[in-house]
Amino acid sequence: TLEGSPAVRRLTAWEPTRLESLAGAYGTPLYVLDLDRVRENARRLESAFPDAEILYAVKANALSDVLETLHGEGVGLECASAGELRRAVAVTDSGADVHYTAVNPPARDLDIAVEAWEEHPELTITAGAEDTIDRLEERGYDGRLCLRVNPGIGAGHHEKVQTGANAKFGVPAERAVDVLADAADRGFDVVGIHAHVGSGVSSDQLDAHREFVSRMGELARSVTEAVGDLEFLDIGGGFGVPYREDDAPLDLEAVADATREAVGDVDAQLTIEPGRYFVADAGVLLTEVNTVKDARETTLVGVDAGMTTLLRPAMYDAYHPIRNLTADSSDTERSREETAQTIAGPICESGDVFCADRKLPASERGDLLAIGNTGAYGYEMANQYNSRPRPASVVIDDGVARLARRRETIDDVTRVERES
Ligand code: LLP
Numbered sequence: 001t002l003e004g005s006p007a008v009r010r011l012t013a014w015e016p017t018r019l020e021s022l023a024g025a026y027g028t029p030l031y032v033l034d035l036d037r038v039r040e041n042a043r044r045l046e047s048a049f050p051d052a053e054i055l056y057a058v059k060a061n062a063l064s065d066v067l068e069t070l071h072g073e074g075v076g077l078e079c080a081s082a083g084e085l086r087r088a089v090a091v092t093d094s095g096a097d098v099h100y101t102a103v104n105p106p107a108r109d110l111d112i113a114v115e116a117w118e119e120h121p122e123l124t125i126t127a128g129a130e131d132t133i134d135r136l137e138e139r140g141y142d143g144r145l146c147l148r149v150n151p152g153i154g155a156g157h158h159e160k161v162q163t164g165a166n167a168k169f170g171v172p173a174e175r176a177v178d179v180l181a182d183a184a185d186r187g188f189d190v191v192g193i194h195a196h197v198g199s200g201v202s203s204d205q206l207d208a209h210r211e212f213v214s215r216m217g218e219l220a221r222s223v224t225e226a227v228g229d230l231e232f233l234d235i236g237g238g239f240g241v242p243y244r245e246d247d248a249p250l251d252l253e254a255v256a257d258a259t260r261e262a263v264g265d266v267d268a269q270l271t272i273e274p275g276r277y278f279v280a281d282a283g284v285l286l287t288e289v290n291t292v293k294d295a296r297e298t299t300l301v302g303v304d305a306g307m308t309t310l311l312r313p314a315m316y317d318a319y320h321p322i323r324n325l326t327a328d329s330s331d332t333e334r335s336r337e338e339t340a341q342t343i344a345g346p347i348c349e350s351g352d353v354f355c356a357d358r359k360l361p362a363s364e365r366g367d368l369l370a371i372g373n374t375g376a377y378g379y380e381m382a383n384q385y386n387s388r389p390r391p392a393s394v395v396i397d398d399g400v401a402r403l404a405r406r407r408e409t410i411d412d413v414t415r416v417e418r419e420s
Contacts, residue, residue: 006249007242010281011321011372016329022394022401023286023368029305029391030286031379033061035069036398037282038375042073045239045277048252049259052270055099057237058084060275060376061283065395065404067091070278078237078273082112089116095123099234099273101148101194102132103169114139126194126234128170133183146192146234147180149173151215155208156198156238158316163236164197164212173219177226184227192271193223196236199276203240203251210258217263230268235259237274241281243319243373250277276376283375285310285391286325289367298342298356301363306345307352308388310374311381314351321372322354327361336361343369347386379405384413 023030045054055076058067062084067077068091076097077088088098100113102125114136117123121143127133128148136145150170154162163169171179176193184190197212213235220233240250263270287309291302312318322343327336340357354371363369382390389408394401 005242005245005247007247007281007321007373008245011284011323011370014284014370016325018401019284019286019325019370020329020368023288026392026394026403027407028286028288028368029303029309031283031374031391031393032286032396032401033063033066033279033283033375033393033404034396035065035282036396038066038069038278039073041278041282042070042075044252045272045274046073048256049270049272052272053097053232055097055234055271055273056278057273057275058088059380061279061378061380062087063379063393063395063404064091065397066279069397075278078275082106082109085109085113085116089120089123095120098122099124099126099146101126101128103128105132105135107135110135110139114141117141117143124191126192130171130179133179133186133188137186137188142187143189144191145183145188146194146232147171147176147183147190148194148196149176149219151195151197151212151219153208153212153215154198155201155205155212157200157202157240157318160316161200162198164195170195173215176219177222180223180227190227190230192230192232192234192268193220194234194236194271196273197238199238200240201238201250203248203254205240206251206254206258209255210262213259213262217266220263220266220268224267232269232271233263233266234271234273235263237272237276239274239277241276241373241376243321245321278376280373280376283373283378285371285374285378287369287371289363289365289369292363292365295342299339299363301341301343303343303345303354303369305354305371305391306347306388307349308347308383308385309345309391310354310371310378311383312377313354314349315381320354320374322358322360323370323372324361324363324367325370326364326367338362347388384408387413389413 126146148170154165287305307314392407393405
């Protein structure tokens with residue numbers, strides 16, 4: 001049943017009246033993130049991977065409150081840009097357990113990363129191209145260097161997030177030994193190898209995971225033999241979470257077992273860097289219905305969040321569970337009939353749709369909807385298309401809600417022009 005499915009259970013666990021009062025206090029659209037759930041997710045990862053070093057992929061949700069919470073849990077931080085690195089260093093005040101993964105890094109990013117290293121020499125920089133290594137050397141960097149390889153195998157929830165087989169990421173694994181031997185000769189402190197197979201890997205892709213980690217294990221052994229000891233073997237993130245009503249939760253123990261089997265004998269610290277798994281199911285997006293109309297085949301329900309607020313449905317056809325909180329909380333009212341609804345935002349694009357023909361209790365103008373599992377890659381991918389300000393974010397910490405990031409105003413959107 002729907003109630004029994006993990007994705008929906010998380011959404012129905014939210015108290016409707018609580019969310020209604022947050023929407024009343026802070027307006028909609030509004031992201032709400034439960035930091036207590038983030039901590040629980042961290043503990044589940046720690047218990048499945050007790051011997052691994054665990055980093056959080058900041059890109060999933062870079063809110064300082066999230067970074068502080070996870071830093072407090074002893075989780076390190078993996079950063080994809082200078083901006084994320086600045087955030088990570090501000091939170092940790094150290095470079096230890098902070099990795100900067102450079103993907104075709106702009107010069108400005110490398111300048112900032114090298115500056116951060118001068119202040120915090122424990123920082124690790126992961127290069128995904130020989131050019132990046134050269135460019136680090138030009139800047140006087142001879143610190144901790146990890147090499148990102150392209151393992152030639154991908155997995156994940158959508159073709160657009162299968163990084164392991166995509167030529168953009170990493171140095172082909174077969175060239176890794178040469179590249180690392182050369183880097184060691186040039187004085188870099190070679191500490192690790194890294195790869196990321198893709199994002200949103202589910203239990204039915206366990207075979208791909210197994211193949212991926214066993215290739216990484218093999219590579220780690222050849223690097224150790226030809227170049228020298230490695231401190232760590234980083235197998236990236238990608239652990240999936242259930243979104244659809246009938247999605248099974250990821251069997252974390254099975255992933256951990258398969259990983260240990262493939263790399264348990266490698267003499268290097270196993271490192272993982274999930275993003276989504278920590279935060280996805282800790283977040284909901286609240287949005288208000290402003291339009292209900294008959295649109296031939298379906299009922300069109302217009303809401304105040306759109307693809308600028310939550311891009312995943314438009315970009316990957318991603319499914320998110322949706323709940324009508326008003327219909328659920330007003331139990332004294334007549335019960336609402338279920339109808340097929342297409343829920344769409346205010347953006348001038350026909351792809352600005354959260355779901356098509358989904359059966360939900362009949363929506364009415366003024367209803368509050370909750371879109372579930374939006375704690376990962378939700379606010380992070382929000383943008384200002386159509387000159388639309390980004391929404392506010394509220395966090396719940398130890399049961400207490402507070403504003404973590406105010407709503408942008410139209411003035412915020414135009415300020416950078418006025419200041420030019
Ligand atoms: N490490 C590296 C090097 C990555 O590129 C990524 C994700 C991660 C770790 C974390 O992956 P996770 O555990 O969160 O799956 N916007 C897409 C996801 C893009 C992920 C890109 N890289 C989405 O909304 O599904």
